[in-house]
Amino acid sequence: MARYLRRTIAQIAFVIIGIAIINFFLLRLAPGDAAQVMAGEAGSATPEYMAALRKQFGLDQPLYVQFFSYLKNVLTLNLGYSFRQGMPVSDLILQRLPATLLLMGTSIAFAVSIGGMLGLLAARQAGKLADTLISALALLFYATPVFWIGVMLVVVFSVLLDWLPVGGMASVEAGLTGLAYAADVGRHLILPATTLGLFYLAIYTRLMRASMLEVYGQDFVRTARAKGVRPRRIAVRHVLRNALLPIVTTLGVQLGSILGGAILVETVFAWPGLGRLAFEALFQRDLNLLLGILFCSSVVVVLVNLAVDLAYTALDPRIELS
Amino acid sequence: MSDPVLAVERLNISFHTRRGVLRAVRDLSFHVERGETLAIVGESGCGKSITALSLLGLVPEPGRVEGDAVRLEGRNLLALPEAKLRRLRGARIAMIFQEPMTALNPVLTVGEQIMEAILEHEKVSRAAARDRALALLERVRIPDAKRRFSDYPHRLSGGMRQRVVIAMALALSPAVLVADEPTTALDVTIQAQILELIDELKRENGTAVVLITHDLGVVAEHSDRVLVMYAGRKVEARATADLFARPLHPYTRGLIAARPQPGGGRARLAEIPGTVPSLFAMPAGCAFAPRCAVAEPACGVAVPPLMPAEDGAVACIRAGEIHVPEPAREALRA
Ligand SMILES: Nc1ncnc2c1ncn2[C@@H]1O[C@H](COP(=O)(O)OP(=O)(O)OP(=O)(O)O)[C@@H](O)[C@H]1O
Numbered sequence: 001m002a003r004y005l006r007r008t009i010a011q012i013a014f015v016i017i018g019i020a021i022i023n024f025f026l027l028r029l030a031p032g033d034a035a036q037v038m039a040g041e042a043g044s045a046t047p048e049y050m051a052a053l054r055k056q057f058g059l060d061q062p063l064y065v066q067f068f069s070y071l072k073n074v075l076t077l078n079l080g081y082s083f084r085q086g087m088p089v090s091d092l093i094l095q096r097l098p099a100t101l102l103l104m105g106t107s108i109a110f111a112v113s114i115g116g117m118l119g120l121l122a123a124r125q126a127g128k129l130a131d132t133l134i135s136a137l138a139l140l141f142y143a144t145p146v147f148w149i150g151v152m153l154v155v156v157f158s159v160l161l162d163w164l165p166v167g168g169m170a171s172v173e174a175g176l177t178g179l180a181y182a183a184d185v186g187r188h189l190i191l192p193a194t195t196l197g198l199f200y201l202a203i204y205t206r207l208m209r210a211s212m213l214e215v216y217g218q219d220f221v222r223t224a225r226a227k228g229v230r231p232r233r234i235a236v237r238h239v240l241r242n243a244l245l246p247i248v249t250t251l252g253v254q255l256g257s258i259l260g261g262a263i264l265v266e267t268v269f270a271w272p273g274l275g276r277l278a279f280e281a282l283f284q285r286d287l288n289l290l291l292g293i294l295f296c297s298s299v300v301v302v303l304v305n306l307a308v309d310l311a312y313t314a315l316d317p318r319i320e321l322s
Numbered sequence: 323m324s325d326p327v328l329a330v331e332r333l334n335i336s337f338h339t340r341r342g343v344l345r346a347v348r349d350l351s352f353h354v355e356r357g358e359t360l361a362i363v364g365e366s367g368c369g370k371s372i373t374a375l376s377l378l379g380l381v382p383e384p385g386r387v388e389g390d391a392v393r394l395e396g397r398n399l400l401a402l403p404e405a406k407l408r409r410l411r412g413a414r415i416a417m418i419f420q421e422p423m424t425a426l427n428p429v430l431t432v433g434e435q436i437m438e439a440i441l442e443h444e445k446v447s448r449a450a451a452r453d454r455a456l457a458l459l460e461r462v463r464i465p466d467a468k469r470r471f472s473d474y475p476h477r478l479s480g481g482m483r484q485r486v487v488i489a490m491a492l493a494l495s496p497a498v499l500v501a502d503e504p505t506t507a508l509d510v511t512i513q514a515q516i517l518e519l520i521d522e523l524k525r526e527n528g529t530a531v532v533l534i535t536h537d538l539g540v541v542a543e544h545s546d547r548v549l550v551m552y553a554g555r556k557v558e559a560r561a562t563a564d565l566f567a568r569p570l571h572p573y574t575r576g577l578i579a580a581r582p583q584p585g586g587g588r589a590r591l592a593e594i595p596g597t598v599p600s601l602f603a604m605p606a607g608c609a610f611a612p613r614c615a616v617a618e619p620a621c622g623v624a625v626p627p628l629m630p631a632e633d634g635a636v637a638c639i640r641a642g643e644i645h646v647p648e649p650a651r652e653a654l655r656a
C-alpha cells in the first residue's frame with residue numbers, strides 16, 4: 001500500500017510537471033509576450049514601458065530561470081493573473097470548478113447507472129425484443145451529435161413545454177437558499193446533464209451488454225448454474241460484479257473526453273463552469289487563464305483517475321495495490 | 323437389483339448451427355447405481371462433456387436435448403420445467419469441472435461460494451451455512467481451512483481450487499456426482515489425491531459418480547463400470563475388470579493397446595490411426611469402420627446395434643467372431 005501511494009504520488013507529480021512544461025512552451029510559442037499584451041491593453045507601447053514591464057515580469061531573465069519560477073508558481077497554485085477578468089486565475093478557476101464537477105459528476109452517474117442497467121437488461125434478454133430496442137436506442141444516442149441533442153432538448157422541454165429553464169445554473173432573481181436552492185440548481189442541471197450524459201449512456205449501455213455477455217460465457221457462471229443458483233442471482237452476484245470491471249476501466253480512460261464534452265455543453269446551456277470560462281478565455285485571447293484551466297483540468301483528470309483506480313481495486317480482489 | 327439413481331434412456335443431443343445439424347450424442351443409454359462409479363471414456367469430441375452437462379440440464383445454446391428420459395431418483399429431468407430442475411441442481415445432482423482455475427468466481431471468496439450452494443437450496447441462517455461451509459472445507463482437507471475460507475480463489479493452487487469445487491458439489495450430499503475430467507488440468511500427484519478424495523466421499527455418502535476421463539489408468543483404478551463412446555454413440559459398456567481383461571469392440575481394444583504401460587505417464591487417447599468422421603456427416607454404417615483393422619463391407623451398411631455381451635453390451639457386428647463371448651447371462655438394461 002505504501003509502495004502504491006509512493007508510486008501514485010510520483011505519477012501525479014510527473015503529470016503535473018509535464019503539463020507545466022507544455023504550458024510554459026505554449027506560452028513562448030504564442031506570438032508576442034505578456035509585456036506586449038499588457039502594453040497593448042494599456043494602449044501605450046513605448047520601448048521604455050515595455051522594457052520596464054519585461055523586467056517586472058522577469059521576462060529579461062534566461063529561459064531556464066523563467067521556467068523554474070513558472071514551475072514554482074504552478075506548484076504553489078499561483079497560476080498568474082487574468083487581465084481580462086481582473087482577477088487571479090486561481091480564484092477564477094476555484095469559482096467555476098464546482099459547477100463543472102457537478103455537471104460532470106451528474107452526467108457520469110446518469111450514464112453509468114442507467115446505461116449499466118439498460119446493458120444488463122439487454123444482456124439478460126439477448127436476442128429478444130427488449131435487447132433489440134435497447135441496442136437500437138443506444139446506437140441512436142451514440143450516433144447523434146451532442147450539440148444537436150442539447151438544442152433539441154431545449155427546444156422541446158424549455159421552449160415548447162416550458163418545463164425546464166433554458167440555461168444558467170440558478171434562477172438569479174429568486175434569491176433562494178438551502179434546499180430550495182438545491183432544487184433550483186437541480187432543475188437547471190437536468191438538461192445539460194442529460195445532454196452530456198446521453199452519449200456516454202449509449203457507450204455504457206453497449207459496453208455493459210457486451211461485458212455481461214462475455215462474463216456469461218465464463219466457466220464460473222456454469223459452476224454457479226450447476227450449483228442451482230437462481231438466474232437473477234447469477235446475473236447480479238456473479239456476472240454483474242465481474243462485468244463492471246471493464247466499465248470502470250473505460251470510465252477512467254474517458255474522463256478527459258467527458259471534460260471536453262462538458263465545455264461544449266456548458267457553452268450551449270450557459271452553465272457557469274470551467275468549460276465556458278475556457279471558451280471565453282479563448283475568444284478573449286486570455287492566455288494565462290486558458291493555460292490555468294488546462295492545468296487545472298489535467299489535475300482533475302489525474303485525481304479522478306486515481307479514484308477510479310481505487311474503485312477498481314475494491315471491485316477486483318486479484319488486483320492488489322502495489 | 324434396486325432402481326438405479328440415474329438412468330439415461332435414448333439420449334440425443336444435437337447442435338443446430340449455421341453449418342447444419344451436428345449430432346453430438348445419439349441414442350445413448352446408461353445407468354448408474356448408488357455408490358457406484360461409472361467411467362465414460364472416448365476421444366476428444368465424442369460427446370462426453372455434453373452428455374455430462376445434459377444430466378444437469380445445462381446444455382448450452384444452440385444445443386437441443388431429446389430422448390426418452392434422464393431419470394434421477396425416478397424423476398424424468400427432461401420433462402421438468404427449468405425452475406424445478408434448478409432446485410435439483412447442486413442438491414441432488416452436482417458437477418465438478420475440468421478447469422479448476424476458471425471454475426470459481428474470482429471476485430467472491432471461496433467461503434462465500436460454498437455458502438451460496440447451501441443458501442440457495444436450504445432455509446438456514448447465514449451463520450449455520452458458514453459453519454457447514456467451513457466443515458466442508460475441512461472435509462476436503464484444505465489445510466488451514468479457517469483462513470482459506472475468506473481467501474479469494476486466485477490465492478489457491480489448482481488442486482486446492484478443485485477441492486473447493488468438490489466441497490461445493492458435495493455441500494448438499496447429492497445422489498449423483500458428475501465429474502468431467504476433474505484432474506486433467508492438475509499435476510499427477512495432485513490428480514491421485516483428488517481422485518482418492520472423490521472415492522472416499524463416495525464411500526461415505528453412497529453417492530453415485532459419473533467419472534469422465536481420457537485416462538485409462540484412472541478408469542482402471544477408480545471405476546466399477548465403463549462406458550466407451552465413439553462419435554456420440556455408446557460402443558461398449560462393461561464392468562471395468564472385464565473390459566480390461568477382454569475388450570470386445572475393436573475401438574476399445576485400440577484404446578487399451580495404445581495405453582502406455584505403467585510408469586509411462588498419462589494416456590492420451592490419440593494413438594489410434596485415422597480421425598473421427600465429422601459429426602455433421604456421419605457414414606451410413608459403423609462410425610469406427612474407416613479406422614478399423616477388422617472392418618468388412620457389411621460394417622459400412624448399417625450402424626451396428628448394441629448386443630448383450632459378457633454382462634455388458636457392445637456395438638460391433640464382428641465382436642462375436644473375434645472374441646467368443648460367454649453366453650450373455652443377462653442383457654444389461656442398456
Ligand atoms: N456449444 C456448442 N455448439 C456447437 N457444437 C458443440 C457445442 N458444444 C459442443 N459441441 C460439439 O459437440 C461435440 C461433443 O463435445 P464434447 O465437449 O461433449 O466433447 P468431449 O467428449 O467432452 O471432448 P473433450 O474430451 O475434448 O472434452 C463436439 O463435436 C463439439 O464440437
Ligand SMILES: [Mg+2]
Pocket residue numbers: 370371372502
Ligand atoms: Mg470434455
